[in-house]
Amino acid sequence: MDDDGIETDAWAADEGPGAGAPIPASAAWREGDHPGRRVFMPIGDLPLEADPLGTLPDVTLAYETWGELNAAKDNAVYIAHALTGDMHVWGPAEPGHHTGGWWNAMVGPGKPIDPARHFIVSANVVGGCQGTTGPASAHPEDGKPWGSRFPYVTMRDMVSAEIRLADALGIERWRLIAGPSMGGMRAIEWTVMAPGRVGAIAPVGSTAAVTADQIAWSTTQLAAIQADPNFRGGDYYDAADGEGPHTGLGIARMIAHTTYRSEGELAERFGRTYQGGGDPLGKGGMFAIQSYLQHHARKLARRFDANTYLRLAQAIQSHDVGRGRGGVETALARYTDPALVVAVDSDRLYPLKNSQRLDAALSGSAGVKVVHSPVGHDGFLVESGQLNAFMAEFEAGL
């Protein structure tokens, strides 16, 4: 699976809906598209932390819920998605949803997060491309896509929007906010931005502050997107199918995907095998690992939006829970409620020591829970048995 939980096993063939057809300029959900399970919540104008625009007007969040809020209002769980994930946490691929729920392994009857017991909420982030206001959305002034005009959003802007959603849903305090990777970053921000409203957090394969190495990797990805002539500075929404920035977005994905897996897993799984019997040594064939990366490049281009990738990757770069707050340790010291900090031991993008620092700064964390996996960052999805055991035990103790 990917960072966002989309299946990766069927990598050898590009099958399924849309395979082989030209890739649309953007796979963003747009007004008029099938809503699927989405519910829409207008939250008004959103003050922006950093962008000179100051405010993002007329923001709407697309979200999904499962289960019911109980009378005591103490069973609400927020699931925060990662970079290329969305609010479709649980369920099948269906009209309106390109893919099945990215955390089907964690959510469902008998799972640690269970709609029979929990009121589960997840929203697409501000800047996203699955129904929440983002670069592909209509600008309120001219009705055309925001495109290059869409502002720089930070992790804190995303959480500001989530706080408004909680207000609107009548959730005064989350029982738990859980999420992997970028989702974990928002869980962490919640503890500072609305500490009284967070009962517990579970950041998985995440970090309190994005590091130079993580900035470096996303810098190469953003450069690949921006260098694609079909990106047109971000104003590509009227391009014909096949003429959007899918090459740049695909290269970004290939870089990212390599960081999501481990050296050892790639060696074990692909080695130096040739794809389909073709000879890569001057004969036009490719190595299996190359086919695998190309598959993931095309797959993301079919379901995502390049501007959203850009803005979300920048938001990740902005992430430092200690910024303007006296540093990570000071910022997190005031939060004393429970925290489940999970890391994958072979994760080379968000290495174990990121989680160790987070654990040390959170008085409510009882040590990093380590998922043992050869897979790397994606291990949090592949090794769902280990992660579920951690989550079930943690959740039961809340």
Next chain:
Amino acid sequence: MDDDGIETDAWAADEGPGAGAPIPASAAWREGDHPGRRVFMPIGDLPLEADPLGTLPDVTLAYETWGELNAAKDNAVYIAHALTGDMHVWGPAEPGHHTGGWWNAMVGPGKPIDPARHFIVSANVVGGCQGTTGPASAHPEDGKPWGSRFPYVTMRDMVSAEIRLADALGIERWRLIAGPSMGGMRAIEWTVMAPGRVGAIAPVGSTAAVTADQIAWSTTQLAAIQADPNFRGGDYYDAADGEGPHTGLGIARMIAHTTYRSEGELAERFGRTYQGGGDPLGKGGMFAIQSYLQHHARKLARRFDANTYLRLAQAIQSHDVGRGRGGVETALARYTDPALVVAVDSDRLYPLKNSQRLDAALSGSAGVKVVHSPVGHDGFLVESGQLNAFMAEFEAGL
């Protein structure tokens, strides 16, 4: 320093010759340019291992030498350069040479490789861009650059050419063949292709067979080059300054450079510092790590050729000393002369275990010599004291 030993410390400013001016389409050395210290050796038509072309006609090698071949002809040392290095191993930047010698720390009076004692030879590889026949060279039929027509070359093709150079120079047996990274790969190939002519090898931060992970990283780099519209499929040599594929080549370099350094070194050196006081959070500034990567991108584009990068990266992908020879261990079993296998403990591109496998397969290796460094792959250059001590001891025992 880089993979190839070019200085990296002056990263914050783009100074020196050519800084600020438009980047030429190719920085390849071309006929008519100042030869610098180059000597040219025509070696005739070169049979190609893999490319359907079968033969590369009229090959010329550009090489340099230092010191004298002694009467016994037993003091010749071959230095094999890495991906973006060349035959200018030792000496200053001077007319004809963009940069100073990439292994000035290893070669020179009183150094482990010393022109007072050794006859030192280094040639630019086939496919290179510093005087040896490569994509920027004139095609013998029409006098225009080979460009996209230049064939796929393998590590073995490069060594075939080096064997002819040894023949022409009257060197029947090298005292030592040493090189880092891709240079080490050629040293390893020599042991199988001409075992009686190799007295000793010293592969540094290298591997017996390129792994899936290494193929993945270079795949993303090649994709970035090929996606640059100014690459024009490889036929960009008549483009005006500033209109060559320097964006794609620069992105390739940013990816590569990140793999050459370690997560910890980048954290220590750059952290989340802003470059020059600019604010990267929506205000147009950048993080220091981003400035550093951009600096290296521009610097490589000013001194290299995109087609050469492509062909050499593909040659690296092709590298498996055991291919068609019963596997790595079988292929290397026949070589019983001394080998110095060196690895950097923090190298994430050519990790220690690559060298451990190589050591295990080479009966003449007395265990991997580990350079302790926080820097990563580039540690072999940064920690020259440690590497020189290994090399001096090894060389003295030959």
